Amino acid sequence: MITGSEMAVVDENAAALGVPRKQLMESSGNAIARVVRDLAAPGDKITIVCGRGNNGGDAAVAARFLDEFDLSICLLGRAETITTDIARENWAALQEADYDTREVRDSTAVDLADPDLIVDAMLGTGIAGELREPAATAAAAMNGADATVLSVDVPSGLDADAATLTDNAVSPDHVVTFHDTKPGLADLAADVTVAEIGIPAAAETFVERGDLQRLSRDPTSHKGDHGEVLVVGGGPYTGAPALAGQAALRAGADLVRVSSPTAVAHEIQGYCEDLIVRPMEGRTLETSHVSPITELANEQDALVFGPGLGDDPETLKAARAILERYDGTAVVDADALAVVPDVETDADLICTPHQGELEKMGGETAADWRERSELVEDFAAEVGHTLLVKGHYDIVSDGDRTRVSRTGNPGMTVGGTGDVLAGVTGALAATQDPLDAAALAAFVNGRAGDIVYEQSGNGLVASDLLDAIPAAMQNDR
Secondary structure, three states, X not given: OOOHHHHHHHHXXXXXXXXOHHHHHHHHHHHHHHHHHHHOOOOOEEEEEEOOOHHHHHHHHHHOOOOOOEEEEEEEOOHHHOOOHHHHHHHHHHHHOOOOEEEEOOHHHOOOOOOOEEEEEOOOOOOOOOOOXXXXXXXXXXXXXXXXXXXXXXXXXXXXXXXXXXXOOOOOOEEEEEOOOOOOHHHOOOEEEEEOOOOOOHHHHEOOHHHHHHHOOOOOOOOOOOOEEEEEOOOOOOHHHHHHHHHHHHOOOOEEEXXXXXXXXXXXXXXXXXXXXXXXXXXXXXXXHHHHHHHHHOOOOEEEEOOOOOOOHHHHHHHHHHHHHOOOEEEEOHHHHHHHHHOOOOOEEEEOOEHHHHHHHOOOOOOOHHHHHHHHHHHHHHHOOEEEEEOOOEEXXXXXXXXXXXXXXXXXXXXXXXXXXXXXXHHHHOOOOHHHHHHHHHHHHHHHHHHHHHHHHHHOOOOHHHHHHHHHOOOOO
């Protein structure tokens, strides 16, 4: 099963892999036509009701494969307001070929003309709320007609994310849906056909630009709505927590606090005036810091734990205690990874080891990315946390779902790029599901590295990635 919003991600990922939406629309139209032929006899009267989006475009394609029927094709609205180029092209193709097409510009013009079969292609996935006119009147006419009703993808009025049906939704006899079934379809008194339309499995495995759609923002949002992140790190090192904190800001976190020992806090603040530094007395993380850091962490949306902490036994003891007390979402990186396999915590951990660190944690690796994916998935299930294992291909798994990111380049072997990744992951984990946050972070971090590599080649340094992160998060590259 796949939600409507997730289906939009997969569609865009398929396009990134070379299978554009126009090609998928042609396949979807063919799938609709096949079901229509199963439900109707040649010569039957069929009314196709198209909306102004890609759902209507799918049905417009189907019409070209149904010449053995008496077709009438309605568009709800004006043709010039069709919302996508490909849907507009397919509507125009019907008009140029002199099919029986007409525009329904208001509810008074709804006339289904007593057909044998009605195709509901008004609204697809991604639509929520009560049907508005003229779709509401058209839906009522479909529900009252003495005809078989076939809905395209989902019935108009079904929210394919929440699996809820509006009171004025279409009540179909059949549904033809694409790629996978959708939430709510199993609860309908309708036969459901799931049609494959040529989306490669890689569109769900590989992280691609479609995943960036998860990052959309409400234009009325306020400070804090997009996450507050705490970075706990530093002591032996100053650059690592500074890089992580700045990366979290560049990746969209509204506020980033860095808690570091007083021995390095001043230097960390000097890297960036946008960071809020909260010093803790001493030269390294100590057990006396556990309570104040845990209290501060619980006030944030995500914790980035480990950059630059070092591996002093007292530090690792404190790290274990903090993770045991914390119950939010934490990105665990660097030396702090060593305590994860033995820690008992209610927190959702996203661990970001390279392959050597993974093996020290007790996991296994392999040269082939497919074999490595299976090993990472098994180990993620064993430890009960999300893993982002860095490599030529980054493998991300929570033990149930596994994603693979292929961005990045050999120049990123330089020190500090992992700290940037931890910060990006923390920012995304403040607003996203842990697996989605980790997968997106791997993609964005590598993409930022690729942007920098175009100019700097193997001379890139980790701090170069910071300014490239916003561009790497755009869907127009």
